Amino acid sequence: MRTGIKVFILFLILLAVIALAIACGPVRISPAELLSAQNRVILNMRLLRVLTAVLAGSGLAVSGIALQAILRNPLAEPYLLGTSSGAGLAAVIALVCGISRLYLPLFAFCGAVASIILVYLLACGAGRVQEKSLILSGVIVSVAFSAVIVFLVSLSGEKVMHEMTWWLWGSLQVYDPKLLAVVSFPVIAGIGAIYFFSQDLNALSIGEEESMHLGIDSDKIKKLLILVSALITAGLVCVCGIIGFVGLIVPHMMRLLAGPDHKRLIPLTCISAAIFMVVCDMVSRTLFSPLEVPAGVITAIIGAPVFIVLLKRSRRAL
Amino acid sequence: MKTMLETVDLSGGYRGADVLDNISLRVEEGGFLGLIGPNGSGKTTLLRFCTRLLVPRLGKVCFMGKNIRDIGLKEFCRETAFVSRDLPSGFSFTVMEMALMGRIPHLGRLQREGRRDLRIAEEALELTGTLEFKDKYLDELSAGERQRVTIAMALAQEPRLLFLDEPTAHLDIGHQVQVMDLLKRLNRRNNLTVVMVLHDLNLAGAYCARIALMDKGKIFREGTPEEVLTYHNIEAVYKTIVLVNTGPAGGKPNIVLVPGEK
Numbered sequence: 001m002r003t004g005i006k007v008f009i010l011f012l013i014l015l016a017v018i019a020l021a022i023a024c025g026p027v028r029i030s031p032a033e034l035l036s037a038q039n040r041v042i043l044n045m046r047l048l049r050v051l052t053a054v055l056a057g058s059g060l061a062v063s064g065i066a067l068q069a070i071l072r073n074p075l076a077e078p079y080l081l082g083t084s085s086g087a088g089l090a091a092v093i094a095l096v097c098g099i100s101r102l103y104l105p106l107f108a109f110c111g112a113v114a115s116i117i118l119v120y121l122l123a124c125g126a127g128r129v130q131e132k133s134l135i136l137s138g139v140i141v142s143v144a145f146s147a148v149i150v151f152l153v154s155l156s157g158e159k160v161m162h163e164m165t166w167w168l169w170g171s172l173q174v175y176d177p178k179l180l181a182v183v184s185f186p187v188i189a190g191i192g193a194i195y196f197f198s199q200d201l202n203a204l205s206i207g208e209e210e211s212m213h214l215g216i217d218s219d220k221i222k223k224l225l226i227l228v229s230a231l232i233t234a235g236l237v238c239v240c241g242i243i244g245f246v247g248l249i250v251p252h253m254m255r256l257l258a259g260p261d262h263k264r265l266i267p268l269t270c271i272s273a274a275i276f277m278v279v280c281d282m283v284s285r286t287l288f289s290p291l292e293v294p295a296g297v298i299t300a301i302i303g304a305p306v307f308i309v310l311l312k313r314s315r316r317a318l
Numbered sequence: 319m320k321t322m323l324e325t326v327d328l329s330g331g332y333r334g335a336d337v338l339d340n341i342s343l344r345v346e347e348g349g350f351l352g353l354i355g356p357n358g359s360g361k362t363t364l365l366r367f368c369t370r371l372l373v374p375r376l377g378k379v380c381f382m383g384k385n386i387r388d389i390g391l392k393e394f395c396r397e398t399a400f401v402s403r404d405l406p407s408g409f410s411f412t413v414m415e416m417a418l419m420g421r422i423p424h425l426g427r428l429q430r431e432g433r434r435d436l437r438i439a440e441e442a443l444e445l446t447g448t449l450e451f452k453d454k455y456l457d458e459l460s461a462g463e464r465q466r467v468t469i470a471m472a473l474a475q476e477p478r479l480l481f482l483d484e485p486t487a488h489l490d491i492g493h494q495v496q497v498m499d500l501l502k503r504l505n506r507r508n509n510l511t512v513v514m515v516l517h518d519l520n521l522a523g524a525y526c527a528r529i530a531l532m533d534k535g536k537i538f539r540e541g542t543p544e545e546v547l548t549y550h551n552i553e554a555v556y557k558t559i560v561l562v563n564t565g566p567a568g569g570k571p572n573i574v575l576v577p578g579e580k
Contacts (some may be wrong), residue, residue: 068409069409072409074409196427196428197427198428199422199425199427199428200427202411202415202419202422203419203422205409206406206409206411206416206419207404207406209371209402210402210406212369212370212371212391213369213395213399213400213402213472214395214419214420214422214423214475215391215392215393215394215395215396215422215423216391216392216422217391255409259411259412259415260409260410260411260415261411261415263428263430
């Protein structure tokens with residue numbers, strides 16, 4: 001079981017990174033003090049933050065994998081397909097209308113699904129989806145929706161605006177632990193569901209008709225998994241805003257390491273993406289401490305070169 | 319002989335426009351049927367109806383006497399397999415991983431391939447002469463090698479009925495004969511039923527037990543190569559002048575093109 005060993009080693013690294021992330025923060029306290037009762041609040045805050053990072057990294061990367069296999073496009077990812085922005089826009093609309101935060105995931109999910117349908121329709125040419133224009137339409141929708149988010153936020157007054165700019169670049173600061181709890185269920189279940197269909201994803205990634213010939217109802221499974229990845233993305237956007245490129249960077253690195261077989265790729269990516277996100281968050285908090293850089297900025301700075309490399313390698317995929 | 323595959327008054331096509339017009343065709347168990355005809359005569363479309371990719375507007379397709387719509391998709395794919403003319407692209411799997419995908423219809427979700435699956439996949443690679451590339455990635459192979467890997471993947475499904483759409487399109491003459499010989503051998507020894515679209519009339523004449531000549535979505539003529547491959551039939555359908563000799567090897571019909579300009 002070579003994959004088993006790899007998963008185990010990655011898991012140990014994840015634990016080490018989590019411990020490190022909890023130990024460092026804007027307030028310098030020694031580990032022993034951190035565990036004492038008086039610092040319980042700080043410990044809890046940091047723990048929640050690290051958990052959010054783990055959830056966000058794994059969720060975004062695994063839904064990226066699913067989308068890449070379904071659309072047979074290595075550049076597919078919730079952010080680049082406009083799914084994150086769709087979810088973000090719907091959530092901001094709900095917030096501006098004063099709807100309770102606990103209903104945010106529902107709105108975000110509707111927004112995510114609507115944006116997927118919109119991108120799909122935009123990419124449709126002559127009755128068939130042009131694979132090459134899918135990412136282009138995704139980016140257009142993403143930019144347009146982000147603009148509408150800024151527009152809505154600007155209209156709603158100075159104070160609110162400052163609070164809400166993090167939607168655009170993502171933050172792992174947990175504002176609402178209850179919301180995090182609500183969201184973690186669909187995200188974890190979604191990751192599990194995508195892993196459950198890893199064999200189908202293998203077949204789908206060689207072709208839709210090819211997978212029909214292997215006994216897989218590709219139409220049904222495609223739709224199902226697109227909904228699942230929309231669900232994961234929507235949940236995460238509600239808690240940590242729009243974080244891009246995670247679903248691009250980590251699956252790509254893991255494919256280089258472990259090959260395209262989803263039975264291996266998904267568990268490995270799930271853990272490495274968690275490590276990646278925790279590290280990104282640590283960098284975002286400590287680089288200019290006590291100032292904080294949004295987590296999405298860090299992932300974008302790393303992600304853009306990866307995007308260019310992938311694009312150069314698969315010209316036909318855009 | 320039992321009927322393995324049968325289309326009954328099959329009509330249908332894409333988006334309301336019928337491509338096939340009332341096709342009734344029977345393939346017996348252990349049969350070797352070649353589908354020939356000009357471009358756009360409906361050969362590939364017929365295969366798409368037989369493999370459940372398209373739903374008939376009228377009529378039905380039966381496998382072992384049962385309408386294929388009433389057979390579970392996975393169950394159907396344990397009995398039949400399809401080799402496409404298009405070569406797989408996208409994420410690059412290794413040759414062995416591709417062959418193992420042929421085992422998907424036999425495995426449950428999350429079930430790992432067992433020793434038996436590995437053995438069957440290796441045998442399929444061996445048969446198609448691709449075992450030596452086992453650990454290579456698909457995009458490192460030539461078109462002909464990839465074509466043979468797709469055949470290996472279909473054989474790993476252990477089908478009783480194999481559909482092929484121009485499996486020799488990307489192959490040189492050496493590999494064409496190798497693939498056709500392999501299909502004939504599996505047909506004889508393992509009683510594998512073969513239904514294939516072919517463009518090369520001489521290959522069709524040399525290997526197929528029966529040939530269906532299609533024209534404009536209908537079966538123009540169906541029968542043995544000697545019955546179907548006559549200059550009369552070919553000229554009527556292809557609108558091209560040909561000479562038909564008795565082939566020097568095996569006495570099968572041998573079609574010679576007659577150039578219009580010298």
